[in-house]
Amino acid sequence: MRGRFTLHLLLILLFANYGDSIAAVAGPSPRLLHRAEKNLTRVIVYDIFSPPAASRIYLYANVAAYETLAMQDKSYRTMQGQIPGFPDMKGLKSEKKVNYELAAVYAFFKTGGKLVFSEHLLIDSIRVILNDFREKDTLVYNNSLRLGQAVADSILTWSAKDNYAKTRTKRRYTYSKQKGKWTPTPPGFIDAVEPYWSQIRPVSLDSAGQFKPVPPPGYSTDTASVFMKEVREVYHVTQKLSKEEVLIASFWDCNPFYLNTQGHLNFATKKLSPGGHWISIAGQAAESKGKNWQETAAIYVLTSMALFDGFISCWDEKYRSQFIRPETVINAYIDEKWRPMLQTPPFPEYTSGHSVISAAAAVVLTYLLGEDFSFNDHTETDYGLPVRTFRSFNDAAAEAGISRLYGGIHYRSSITNGQHQGELVGRHLLSKIKVK
Template sequence: MPVSRRGAALLGAATVATLGVAAPAAAQPVTTDSVLAWYDTTAAAIAGGGAPTQVTNSRTWAIAWLAAARAQAHTPSADGQRAALAGAVHQTLVTLVPTRRDSADATLAAELAALPDRPQVRDSVAAGRAAAQRLLTERAGDGLDPASVNTAFPVPAAAPGVWQPTPPQYAGATQYGNRVARPFTLRSAGQFRPAPPPAIGSPRYEADLAEVRAYGAAASTVRTQAQTDTATFWLGSSLTLYTPILRAAVAQSPAPVLERTRLVALFHVAAVDTQIATSDAKYTYQRWRPVTAIRAGGDATWLPLHDTPAHPDYPSGHNTYSGSAEGVLTALIGPRARRPYTIGSPTAPGVTRTYGDWHQPSAENIDARVWSGIHTRSADVAGIRLGEDVARHVVRHATDLLR
């Protein structure tokens, strides 16, 4: 399948012209593909020893794979690019996820055993390590460590429309510090800040709230089983849910190591910048969650299908991530997969869903957060648009980013 014209124009035909997709198996088999070997090693390291904050783990992905792409740009041979990938990802993982060093060491040993032992390969491994170390130094103190991300948020005085802690835990807000973290490409966290949410009492606001009240209630009598299943499937971490989607794109691409490495790098750079922009918007508007609004309107015992995350409603973070992911994949690959791909969900064990494009997961995410009772539709739609805006910006600036 050809790359979209927009993607080729933004990133350069030489970079993306051979990207494509095909279908993966539902499980992830052992592979001799270097890019997939390091992809799976990165994913396993983060799943088994990563940070408690999603954006911190997105940062690890971004540093590892962006460093690899930068080192590969100066290594023309296929073996050299494979070696540079190994050096960069290994160096990043042993630094940022040290508890998973054994698995990173094992992948490195396997990769080096498969490569010829000659100076160019050894130099490329060293170049990858050096690129990773430079980027780690460059990103030091960027505010994306867990403690900085979850800087305490002083709860504002209760007022119509203003966020308050939500039942049943009434926990303090999270991700407040994320809004002042240093992005990879954005000029500021608020560069693409969405317009304000619908005014309290406006027709759009009332329609949003009525929809959540009816379809998102724990005891809803109108939500179908299929809608409940969709809400449950998309409940988990966006990083966890999208890791197999990006893997499908990487696994199915006939492109060489360099182009597939760049795809992973740009995806996660956009994910980090999107999460920073999301927190900026959330804490600028501080919009209350549906459960707070509905209870304030007189239904004092109303509860959502799923517990409400501890941060403001607008925009939806799940949907900003979806918009970013869809934007990067569409720009660099095109809107559709060559053949269907299948993913699972940690919040729906044993359940899989199959998709033929990158848009349907976004569409389901919009509905899912309403049917979970935890977001308004306006917050979901605004989230998709914000993620798409950041993705376009990242891809547009890819040439400078990848140097």
């Protein structure tokens, strides 16, 4: 109820001085858009979407909001003509009186709502806002909602062609029996997550394999091999973690599949996805600089695109190399009782997903907000963790990467090569997609 009351109050502040004598009025700040992002994140966490699937939801919801606001400000470019197959929405713009901010938030909710399982939770959030605004100006209210719905319908039609539905019908993933290949890990031994994600249509990439990284070190149980040296590094690093390293690993855990086991009782702890963490960072950064509606929407949409393409690129490599996780090797050849600090995610090791998408997001945010952008990250306070301060987005991305070594779930080469992979994805995105 507290969240709904906050949304209700925000709407009153946003539209208290709104009249029907002008075609469009900008709100004093995009706080309502930030609130919409947080509400969508809560539903994504509640529904336990995989990291790649969560990035898809963020993408389409943010594109809907951005495209609506771009209709109001001609200095911002539509994605039509920049992304192959993107719908032409010029005909959706109405000459009637419209509040584009309201329309954008409505388009965001209506798009995101159709992509999550618990749509009713989003409907409950937006209903309070819309019912209140209806009493203040019915004409503008109806015009704005019609525009928002039309944009959402167009984006959802476009999203339906990205092969997501086809990947839901694919045959169950078959594990390789070759040595060095990934197999499910304790405690849940969960089946492979999104093994066909490379078939999802990207935004800017020519193909999922466009930035294929170098192969992982050759699997070998020889103690002198490069691979076993990396395995031992994971083992030794996790044996003597400092308090700061434990905090870093926990702060960037972002594992929506975390499974608690107590005797015969198993239950999940719902956590933020890696993409959700970077969406939060994008919002905090935009808000700290007082960015307006259009600027904020541009920050969110480019960040979501970097995350989306980053996951496609990373998952393409994960199920190509199908590389074995440290936990499996260490238990077999070094210490059968060893467990990583973080719970091993249910998909192949190489490359590190957090490293890829963090680097990609950092490239975009650095381009939009600056190289030396110092910020405080409050994302994990909801999960009982303290605020962390970073000198730059690249600083945050580097810490996100090394957290996977501290957590015992990735080898160093997976992190390093994943970061390079993500940087290439981010730079390519900026070369292909322009918001202004």
